[in-house]
Amino acid sequence: MISAVATSQANLLIVNGRLWPPRPGRTALAVAGESIVALGTDAEIRELAAPGARVLDAAGGTVIPAFNDAHVHFLSGSRSLSGLDLFGALDLAAVRAAIEAFLAGGKAGPWLVGRGWQYAAFPGGMPALELLDRACPERPAYLEAYDGHTAWVNSPALRLAGASGEALRTGILKEAAMATVERVLPAPTFEEDLAALRRGMAVASARGVGSVQEAGAGQDQRALYQALRERGHLTLRMRLGFDLPPGLTAAAWEQRLDEYAESSVGLDGRWLSGGILKAFADGVIESRTAAMLRPYEGVESLGEPNWDWSELRRAVVEAQRRGWQVQVHAIGDAAVRAALDAFEAAAAERPPVALRHRVEHVETISAADLPRFGRLGVIASMQPSHAEPGRNLREAWAPRLGAERAGRGWAWGSILRTGGRLAFGSDWPVVPLDPGHALHVAVHRTTAAGEPAGGWLPGERVTLPEALSAHTEGSAYAERAEAWKGSLRPGQVADLALLGEDLSRPGLELPALKIRATVVGGRVVYEEGGPAS
Numbered sequence: 105m106i107s108a109v110a111t112s113q114a115n116l117l118i119v120n121g122r123l124w125p126p127r128p129g130r131t132a133l134a135v136a137g138e139s140i141v142a143l144g145t146d147a148e149i150r151e152l153a154a155p156g157a158r159v160l161d162a163a164g165g166t167v168i169p170a171f172n173d174a175h176v177h178f179l180s181g182s183r184s185l186s187g188l189d190l191f192g193a194l195d196l197a198a199v200r201a202a203i204e205a206f207l208a209g210g211k212a213g214p215w216l217v218g219r220g221w222q223y224a225a226f227p228g229g230m231p232a233l234e235l236l237d238r239a240c241p242e243r244p245a246y247l248e249a250y251d252g253h254t255a256w257v258n259s260p261a262l263r264l265a266g267a268s269g270e271a272l273r274t275g276i277l278k279e280a281a282m283a284t285v286e287r288v289l290p291a292p293t294f295e296e297d298l299a300a301l302r303r304g305m306a307v308a309s310a311r312g313v314g315s316v317q318e319a320g321a322g323q324d325q326r327a328l329y330q331a332l333r334e335r336g337h338l339t340l341r342m343r344l345g346f347d348l349p350p351g352l353t354a355a356a357w358e359q360r361l362d363e364y365a366e367s368s369v370g371l372d373g374r375w376l377s378g379g380i381l382k383a384f385a386d387g388v389i390e391s392r393t394a395a396m397l398r399p400y401e402g403v404e405s406l407g408e409p410n411w412d413w414s415e416l417r418r419a420v421v422e423a424q425r426r427g428w429q430v431q432v433h434a435i436g437d438a439a440v441r442a443a444l445d446a447f448e449a450a451a452a453e454r455p456p457v458a459l460r461h462r463v464e465h466v467e468t469i470s471a472a473d474l475p476r477f478g479r480l481g482v483i484a485s486m487q488p489s490h491a492e493p494g495r496n497l498r499e500a501w502a503p504r505l506g507a508e509r510a511g512r513g514w515a516w517g518s519i520l521r522t523g524g525r526l527a528f529g530s531d532w533p534v535v536p537l538d539p540g541h542a543l544h545v546a547v548h549r550t551t552a553a554g555e556p557a558g559g560w561l562p563g564e565r566v567t568l569p570e571a572l573s574a575h576t577e578g579s580a581y582a583e584r585a586e587a588w589k590g591s592l593r594p595g596q597v598a599d600l601a602l603l604g605e606d607l608s609r610p611g612l613e614l615p616a617l618k619i620r621a622t623v624v625g626g627r628v629v630y631e632e633g634g635p636a637s
């Protein structure tokens with residue numbers, strides 16, 4: 105037994121399980137307060153129980169470190185839970201039916217708000233104003249595409265917003281134009297946001313997630329999480345990323361960093377932390393806004409980078425000088441290269457520091473840049489569910505790039521094999537918060553239904569232990585927290601997911617990964633079929 109505690113101190117035991125990674129003589133673990141204190145056999149662990157200790161029977165299932173989602177938009181995902189969800193509506197009829205059912209159910213407020221529609225669900229790849237006007241004629245409607253880069257609105261919404269031009273005919277607002285209608289959307293109150301976050305945390309707990317990392321706008325969200333913490337409602341560890349915007353003068357950037365330093369005081373706990381800045385280098389491939397080294401297939405465009413690359417370099421170097429870790433959203437191969445260039449410039453600073461800078465997404469990459477993750481110690485923060493080889497990937501993503509570049513899509517296998525580190529997440533609400541699905545795509549590179557047989561770009565598959573490590577310890581490493589969370593060891597916090605099955609069983613269906621219980625900080629925050637404590 106590996107133990108860091110005397111007998112009779114453990115108040116929570118998990119027995120009759122398999123601890124991850126599997127090793128002989130490890131079927132149980134003991135928790136005292138917030139921490140794991142021992143791993144061993146059932147008999148060894150039962151000896152550590154304090155009087156009245158709670159015992160969870162794992163029934164042969166695997167106990168893993170709770171998932172850590174390295175890239176979410178948790179507030180936006182939580183808010184979206186009460187809106188219309190169109191993610192599963194894959195054709196016109198399904199979209200129409202979902203809108204009608206939502207309205208008929210009396211679930212809409214003064215506005216019909218929702219998200220998740222997919223371009224491929226509509227003829228021509230874009231929804232029509234008339235369809236939404238017919239389905240929702242009176243109430244203003246604002247429906248975001250699944251990627252958050254386009255909004256579909258109806259005529260009442262356009263009138264309220266005083267919109268003009270093309271949008272009046274199409275009902276479509278892209279990128280910055282979305283703000284036209286966003287501005288007049290009723291803003292949730294502080295208490296409504298707290299209620300939404302509690303629903304979001306319940307979703308996370310039910311999926312075995314114990315930690316999440318908010319990818320941007322964190323500077324505006326601190327008060328919400330602090331209120332949850334003070335009221336004893338924070339059941340998820342939260343790391344907030346602050347925005348690193350382009351277009352600031354050097355002086356304005358330094359002033360912003362001064363403000364961030366001030367608002368970061370106290371933001372260094374184990375439940376609520378910060379210390380990281382998020383920059384958007386580019387957009388997305390589907391709308392050809394991701395920044396590319398060579399033009400998109402069939403058009404002259406290289407995409408729409410958000411930064412002048414030398415400006416990005418200077419901003420990263422200055423941020424690092426003040427101790428900030430930096431994460432850069434980079435989807436196209438030019439943006440990935442620019443982010444790596446900025447981190448390489450930062451790495452050349454003296455004295456050298458290792459802040460573990462990160463590139464987020466990395467949807468396609470030049471072959472020459474693959475080994476730079478390992479060489480520079482830069483983390484590839486990737487969201488396997490984005491790479492599910494379904495209709496969107498086949499019909500909207502791959503054709504924009506052409507075969508050669510699409511052939512380096514989501515190259516997590518190559519990054520890992522060239523010495524790079526991976527951190528996995530979801531990007532919720534862009535895709536569902538579902539680590540089981542992420543593991544499935546990471547390991548098989550197929551849809552949930554198993555297509556294509558053998559996997560899309562099977563050379564990029566990773567093993568289940570590698571994928572699980574990226575979604576737990578890897579994500580913890582990416583937030584500089586692996587010393588105290590992300591693995592099952594005495595002394596680590598007791599953030600655990602108890603799975604319904606033995607993970608080492610061949611043929612295990614990962615998309616159907618069953619979570620029987622989730623423990624965060626020693627507290628059972630989710631139990632299948634039971635009340636959470």
Ligand SMILES: [Zn+2]
Binds near residue numbers: 176
């Ligand atoms: Zn994101």
